[in-house]
Amino acid sequence: MHPSSSSAPQFNMSSKRKAPSATTANVLMVGTGEYTTGFVGGTAADSDKGAGVVALTMFDLRRRGKVGRVGMCGVNGRKFPGIRKHMQKNIGDVYKDMDLTCDTYPSDDAVDPKAYLEALKSFQPGDVAIIFTPDDTHYEIAMACINQGMHVMVTKPIVQTLEHHKDLIRAAKDKNVLVSMEVHKRWDPFYADARDRARSQLGNFQYMYAYMSQPKHQLETFKAWAGKSSDISFYLNSHHIDFSEWTLEGIAKPVRVTATPSTGVAKSKGMETEDSITLTVQWENFEGGTLGCAVYTSSWVAPKSDVHSQQRFFYMGTNGEINVDQAHRGMTVAVDEKPFGSVNPLFMKYTPTNGMFSGQGSYGVKSFECFVDACREINAGNKSVTDYDDGSLATVGTTVQGTAILEAGRRSLDLDGMPMDIVYDGDGHVPVDIKPHEFSN
Structure with a gap:
């Protein structure tokens, strides 16, 4: 989504694919609901997250030079026009210098429960996936992202069964990627x-x-x-x-x-x-x-x-x-x-300071920023995946x-x-x- 237009074009072409770098992380958000966008049932969520958390944070991290390309994947592409208008109203029109460009999957006229598989084709090993979808879908989506070689953060509960959790531990170790649960508390x-x-x-x-x-x-x-x-x-x-x-x-x-x-x-x-x-x-x-x-x-x-x-x-x-x-x-x-x-x-902290987003110190933002920072450190060769089993992140192994x-x-x-x-x-x-x-x- 582009900040100057509520009906900006999507960018689903593989030509948009960018390799991860030591300085920025390319991010795919899987899930388009309340926590990601603040958009529920055709309107702003009637909660304390009306402007969303994940997308807002990723756009701000891009503004600050930590995130590069941003993608968003859902099931029902027909929701995206409404989501774009919602994000423009609640993010683009509220905060200065916030670029809302975002590649979206599936297309606006499609409904596809497996759209994340197509989205993954345009991301590379070392990129980041953030999964906020219904609980029973976490395992399958996370495994697909891990097999793509991506670092993965999943909303709680990371999975619903002990057996699936053990599978994620093995897969993360095999692919040498960081897999963590988003627990902002x-x-x-x-x-x-x-x-x-x-x-x-x-x-x-x-x-x-x-x-x-x-x-x-x-x-x-x-x-x-x-x-x-x-x-x-x-x-x-x-x-x-x-x-x-x-x-x-x-x-x-x-x-x-x-x-x-x-x-x-x-x-x-x-x-x-x-x-x-x-x-x-x-x-x-x-x-x-x-x-x-x-x-x-x-x-x-x-x-x-x-x-x-x-x-x-x-x-x-x-x-x-x-x-x-x-x-x-x-x-x-x-x-x-x-x-x-x-x-x-x-x-x-949704209230802007002099027109700028100033919620970087809030723990809803820190949870994601610290994970993105960890992935950047791993991609740069400054840290190993196992360094984060020390309790600093809620890794799948802990x-x-x-x-x-x-x-x-x-x-x-x-x-x-x-x-x-x-x-x-x-x-x-x-x-x-x-x-x-x-x-x-």
């Missing part, structure tokens, strides 16, 4: 500090309670897949489960998962899915073999309130405790169109426990609350299987 300064305090001051893990919600209208936003190919636990519990895995690395491991649902609202709308899902996870501390318990609850039937999403957790170790409320950072705004709201510019918890939770729900045990390899750190718990007589 790792860049939230409150969450990052809570993690550091828990690891350095709070001792063995004792208890955690985490809650995250979305308002009821999100059921309509996600009706194409809600309850059909994924659920609210995969979509939201994945945030705080990743926080636990990141925080408890080397301290504790998840060993048992039991899931319970709340139902009624979604089914009254003709959607066969849970309203809320609670996962109770038993963690075993490596020191002494003592036990801790974490309770993760997610819901998408919350009422509209001062925030789009309630997000908070309580963490207790043997030596202390931490409370974090991500939704309320002490700033409220009221304007005529939206009388009252608690806002969080730490996540995304996030496998989270996938095991989420799959075990789904299997527990499907077995009417049966506890599921997570089975480990010889050294006790890497999950290898999930099995129903065997009760002793």
